[in-house]
Amino acid sequence: MTDNKIDSVSAPAAVYFIFGATGDLARRKLFPALYSLYREGKLGERFAVVGLARRPRTNEQFRDDVFSSIGEFCRYKPGENEVWSAFSDHFTYLSLDTGNVDAFKQLKEHTEQLEAAYGIPGNRLFYLALAPELFGSVSRNLRDGGMLESSGWHRLVIEKPFGYDYPSAEKLNEEIRHVFREDEVFRIDHYLGKEMVQNIEVIRFANAFFEPLWNKNHIANVQITLSETVGVEDRGAYYNKSGALRDMVQNHMLQMLTMIAMEPPGRLDPESIRDEKVKVLRSVRRYASEEEVRDHIVRGQYSSGSLKGKALKGYREEDNVDPESVTETFFAAKLFVENFRWAGVPFYVRTGKRLPVKSTEIVVEFKNVPGNVLFARKQDLQPNLLVIRVNPMEGIYFRINAKAPGNDMKIQPVAMEFCQSCQVGINTPEAYERLLFDAARGEGTYFTRWDELAAAWKIVDPIAAAWRDYAIAPDEYPAGSWGPEKAERILSDDGYHWWPVNGQDEDHVVWVSNTDK
Ligand SMILES: NC(=O)C1=CN([C@@H]2O[C@H](COP(=O)(O)OP(=O)(O)OC[C@H]3O[C@@H](n4cnc5c(N)ncnc54)[C@H](OP(=O)(O)O)[C@@H]3O)[C@@H](O)[C@H]2O)C=CC1
């Protein structure tokens, strides 16, 4: 087995095994990502893709599935042309039950033929687009079926959710680690693949004027919003067991928080960056008592309401959801990173389904200057904001105070904006594309290391336990609203408010943005 060296130019020759090839994730994200990488020349020609699932498919049927998935979800559209034909030739399908070791032996033979045909030196990437309960048995059968005996590298890419709580995550991790080394495991958090989340470290560490201000002396609070307009769609059965805390907070929200709060790493390599992120997670204040949880956390569930004039049903009426469910579809919290840099600075986070807009934004609110000394109209002074727009708009927005044109010394907030999506638009690589490419070239920075996951569960578990033990049920909010009223209160008690996202609620703040005009 060779080392997991990073190839920075293009993906090395490899076989990609897509377990769960007939499923939703493969169809919506993985096949389109592979096609985009191919179209951009990042896969080269020395690769093969093997689709694996239980239901029978011929190679032709499988290629047809891939074709329609790409047509629907990829930013490059496949025509019935030479490019498509050359690409699809790389795809084959094998019907396999992950519990059957003999099927893996058959897979080994199939793989060796492909490797000989394409000149692939035994590099194998296993993408598990499967329910997590199957991760352990797949890992074992890959080993017992001889799939890890090739001379190249072996990488295991796994999806969230990684466990239901810390003990189950630890058990899952042990099962995987019996077979794969930590540096061979790539745990996906697709938020880490988003352009603007990756941009945070550049904004912070490549600009002279942010880092000196990036601390408790100058930052009043940080707000992280990940709002969705969708409900639970057809994922009621999964979501009802998970809820917003496990579905979004344990992973995406805490990952964004760590990117904002981490110390500059000694070097920009995966381990140094992830070392710093783990330190942040370990410094997050843990809430466990009933009082702490009630005071700092908001748990909500949407009831019937409306959005853009469309009537929407409540969560409990959704398919495959228990009509008496106490699962939260909204989560907000006031968190603290208890270290020297951030002592006393609140990090307000909120995420929810059936909110008014689809938006992920991070707002860093700076402390105000002592306005009453120089400026008569103190109320004109608005705090400086740095807004990182993650999704769906991508860009950076910096709000400063300037003199309003005219004879009076009147102050108005103005915006300086870099709208990345206006410039590169739909060509921005999608998160899965970037992460698949990173995994194929052994670049682990934007994957979650086990100790990060463990630390995140240790923040989330006591909250879930307090909700259960003290019967803290979610507060209702009408679909299409910004969550329970208490979500405003956790800020207003401190003299703050949520800054509007996506230029919503314009009377709250002068939000002069080129993209919003
Ligand atoms: N869909 C999404 O957008 C996202 C999904 N995820 C995660 O990705 C994983 C896959 O999700 P998703 O694609 O939605 O799930 P689906 O239920 O759509 O697909 C599951 C896949 O697993 C295959 N499968 C199930 N049991 C076996 C088995 N014993 N042996 C071989 N194949 C099996 C199914 O095929 P068959 O029945 O033919 O065997 C199917 O291809 C999950 O962990 C999910 O949480 C994470 C983020 C987003």
Ligand SMILES: O=C1O[C@H](COP(=O)(O)O)[C@@H](O)[C@H](O)[C@H]1O
């Ligand atoms: O992981 C998940 O993320 C999506 C939101 O992702 P985005 O990239 O569209 O913002 C969420 O809808 C889903 O519930 C969750 O499992």
